[in-house]
Amino acid sequence: xxxxxxxxxxxxxxxxxxxxxxxxxxxxxxxxxxxxxxxxxxxxxxxxxxxxxxxxxxxxxxxxxxxxxxxxxxxxxxxxxxxxxxxxxxxxxxxxxxxxxxxxxxxxxxxxxxxxxxxxxx
Amino acid sequence: xxxxxxxxxxxxxxxxxxxxxxxxxxxxxxxxxxxxxxxxxxxxxxxxxxxxxxxxxxxxxxxxxxxxxxxxxxxxxxxxxxxxxxxxxxxxxxxxxxxxxxxxxxx
Numbered sequence: 047x048x049x050x051x052x053x054x055x056x057x058x059x060x061x062x063x064x065x066x067x068x069x070x071x072x073x074x075x076x077x078x079x080x081x082x083x084x085x086x087x088x089x090x091x092x093x094x095x096x097x098x099x100x101x102x103x104x105x106x107x108x109x110x111x112x113x114x115x116x117x118x119x120x121x122x123x124x125x126x127x128x129x130x131x132x133x134x135x136x137x138x139x140x141x142x143x144x145x146x147x148x149x150x151x152x153x154x155x156x157x158x159x160x161x162x163x164x165x166x167x168x
Numbered sequence: 169x170x171x172x173x174x175x176x177x178x179x180x181x182x183x184x185x186x187x188x189x190x191x192x193x194x195x196x197x198x199x200x201x202x203x204x205x206x207x208x209x210x211x212x213x214x215x216x217x218x219x220x221x222x223x224x225x226x227x228x229x230x231x232x233x234x235x236x237x238x239x240x241x242x243x244x245x246x247x248x249x250x251x252x253x254x255x256x257x258x259x260x261x262x263x264x265x266x267x268x269x270x271x272x273x274x275x
Contacts (some may be wrong), residue, residue, distance in 0.1 A: 081264075083212075090255065090266055090267075090268050090269045091204075091206075091212065091255055091257075091266040091269075092266070093263055093264040093265065093266065096262070096264070105262050105263070107263050108263070141211055141212070143212075145259075146217075148218070152199070152200055152217070152218050152259065153200075153217075153259045154202045154214050154217035154218075154257075154259065155202070155204075155212070155214060155257070156214045156217075156223070158211040158212055158213070159211065160210075160211055161211055
C-alpha cells in the first residue's frame with residue numbers, strides 16, 4: 047500500500063517562501079491524483095490544491111491562487127507545494143493525500159501523510 | 169462553493185452508547201460524501217466513502233447513510249478508542265470542502 051511522507055515545513059517570516067515535498071512509496075504513484083490539505087492549529091481541515099496524475103489538471107482553493115503552486119515528478123514519486131507570499135494565517139500542518147477514484151467518478155482521500163508543520167511568524 | 173455543516177460540534181457519551189452525527193450540504197451532492205476520523209496529533213483516516221461504504225478494516229460499529237443534502241454518521245456502540253474528531257467531506261465538486269468537525273469524547 048502507498049505510504050506518503052511530507053517534508054519541508056518550518057519557520058518562515060511573513061512574505062517568505064517554502065517548498066513542501068511529499069514522497070510516495072509502495073504503489074504506483076503516477077496513476078493517482080494527489081492533494082494538499084492543511085489544518086491550522088486547533089482548527090478543521092481545509093483543502094488546498096489538487097493535481098491530476100499527469101499534471102494536466104490543477105486546482106487551487108481561492109485563498110491560495112496566485113501564491114501556491116502544486117507540482118509533481120512521477121519519476122521521483124514526489125508531490126510538491128511551492129508556497130510564496132506566506133502570511134500568518136498560512137500557519138498550519140500541511141498534509142498530502144491521495145485521491146482514490148471509482149469508475150463512477152466518486153472519490154475519497156484514502157491515504158494521508160503524517161503532515162509537516164509550517165509556521166509563519168516574524 | 170458547497171458549504172458543509174455538521175452537528176453537534178461536540179458530544180460526550182458513555183461507552184456502549186449509540187452516537188449520531190449529521191452533516192448537511194448546501195446543495196445536492198448525491199452520495200459524494202466521505203467521513204474521516206482524526207485522533208489527536210494524527211492524520212485523518214478515511215472511514216466511510218460514498219456516504220455509506222465502509223472502508224476495509226474499519227469496524228462495523230461505524231456506519232453512514234444519506235443522499236442529496238442530508239447525511240448521517242453513526243457509531244452503534246461507542247468505544248474508548250473512538251475518541252476523535254469526525255469530519256464529513258464532499259467530493260461532488262471543487263473546491264472539495266470539509267465540515268467543521270464533531271469532537272467525540274467519553275463521558
